[in-house]
Amino acid sequence: MPFGRPGGHVINLLGLDAAGLAALFANLGEKPFRGKQVSHWVHQRLVGDVEAMTDLSRALRAKLAAVAAVRGPVVVSDTTAADGTRKWLLDVGAGNAVEMVYIPEDDRGTLCISSQAGCALDCAFCSTGKQGFSRNLTTAEIVGQLWHANRALLADGISAPWVDQGRAPITNVVLMGMGEPLANYDSVVSALGTFLDDNAYGLSRRRVTLSTSGLVPAIDRLREACPVALAISLHAGNDPLRDRLVPINRKYPLAQLLAACLRYLDRAPRDFVTFEYVMLDGVNDTTDHAHELAALVRDIPCKFNLIPWNPFPGAAFRTSPRARILAFQKVLMDRGFVTTVRKTRGDDIDAACGQLAGRVQDRTKRHIRMRVAAAATTAH
Numbered sequence: 001m002p003f004g005r006p007g008g009h010v011i012n013l014l015g016l017d018a019a020g021l022a023a024l025f026a027n028l029g030e031k032p033f034r035g036k037q038v039s040h041w042v043h044q045r046l047v048g049d050v051e052a053m054t055d056l057s058r059a060l061r062a063k064l065a066a067v068a069a070v071r072g073p074v075v076v077s078d079t080t081a082a083d084g085t086r087k088w089l090l091d092v093g094a095g096n097a098v099e100m101v102y103i104p105e106d107d108r109g110t111l112c113i114s115s116q117a118g119c120a121l122d123c124a125f126c127s128t129g130k131q132g133f134s135r136n137l138t139t140a141e142i143v144g145q146l147w148h149a150n151r152a153l154l155a156d157g158i159s160a161p162w163v164d165q166g167r168a169p170i171t172n173v174v175l176m177g178m179g180e181p182l183a184n185y186d187s188v189v190s191a192l193g194t195f196l197d198d199n200a201y202g203l204s205r206r207r208v209t210l211s212t213s214g215l216v217p218a219i220d221r222l223r224e225a226c227p228v229a230l231a232i233s234l235h236a237g238n239d240p241l242r243d244r245l246v247p248i249n250r251k252y253p254l255a256q257l258l259a260a261c262l263r264y265l266d267r268a269p270r271d272f273v274t275f276e277y278v279m280l281d282g283v284n285d286t287t288d289h290a291h292e293l294a295a296l297v298r299d300i301p302c303k304f305n306l307i308p309w310n311p312f313p314g315a316a317f318r319t320s321p322r323a324r325i326l327a328f329q330k331v332l333m334d335r336g337f338v339t340t341v342r343k344t345r346g347d348d349i350d351a352a353c354g355q356l357a358g359r360v361q362d363r364t365k366r367h368i369r370m371r372v373a374a375a376a377t378t379a380h
């Protein structure tokens with residue numbers, strides 16, 4: 001059975017946020033604080049079995065186990081690259097798989113997670129989009145990624161300064177894997193609640209980043225509901241080009257998107273928005289494009305993350321030459337924008353977003369309708 005999908009009447013505890021746990025125990029005729037106790041067991045002690053929750057009475061454990069369980073992901077593959085980047089491919093049923101990637105750095109451990117199996121938004125350069133949309137992940141499937149990564153890293157004896165200080169292996173979460181998170185709004189916001197909950201993972205809003213292609217009404221909703229750090233997949237500095245690369249732009253053009261970014265910054269945990277910009281040879285990567293981009297966002301507190309595009313079989317794009325990426329970066333930095341170039345991580349395991357799942361699905365011929373105009377990279 002795919003992870004997170006309750007079998008019969010069994011509730012997956014990974015899918016219940018604080019309110020959900022409180023409701024569960026109310027239904028069982030128990031005090032609400034039991035929810036916090038169980039949250040500690042599941043998300044902090046990372047147990048996978050109700051029987052292990054030893055500060056619940058035996059009778060209560062039996063009562064809970066009759067209706068609920070902890071169901072983590074089914075791992076299809078688990079690969080670690082030479083640079084320590086680790087990638088898991090997770091079965092979500094019906095032949096679909098999603099991926100998550102752990103990226104270790106000196107002072108943090110970041111997990112890039114998925115929010116949908118496939119994606120309907122069909123960005124021209126993205127392999128996930130070319131696979132089409134299968135379904136939204138449930139809250140349990142989204143939270144289960146963080147739960148599993150922490151467990152797996154601890155089980156393997158991860159060595160990191162923050163772990164030695166008693167913190168969990170994963171210190172930062174980015175929703176930049178497969179799917180458009182804001183197209184799966186309710187499940188994503190519920191999962192964010194668990195990520196931030198002090199009785200669960202206790203991450204600060206600054207350490208959780210949601211990346212969106214620009215669903216403007218949902219950005220406004222998120223600002224009210226759970227304003228975590230915001231990243232925007234921008235990729236173009238004018239509407240005609242962005243219409244082509246990121247088709248959702250036809251519905252929410254740049255002026256609307258940038259206005260939403262400004263509104264979001266009122267509540268955001270950081271005082272800037274991150275703009276992601278995939279570098280496509282001869283498409284969006286000239287210094288003229290950089291000047292246009294700088295002018296477009298001149299009134300928005302922001303940083304840029306330039307992403308060298310990752311080639312993919314059948315792709316219609318090429319990666320920008322390194323010199324052109326650096327020239328593009330220089331224009332933005334000379335105009336006062338902090339601009340980083342994303343390091344390529346885990347090359348030997350296809351850790352760039354979308355790649356591994358795309359490859360598996362190619363092999364199984366489940367996504368023959370792929371209209372390969374392009375390929376992998378910054379799937380949100």
Ligand code: SF4
Pocket residue numbers: 119120121122123126127128129130177178179180213233378379380
């Ligand atoms: S870049 Fe993001 S929104 Fe666009 S198709 Fe890929 S996963 Fe979907």
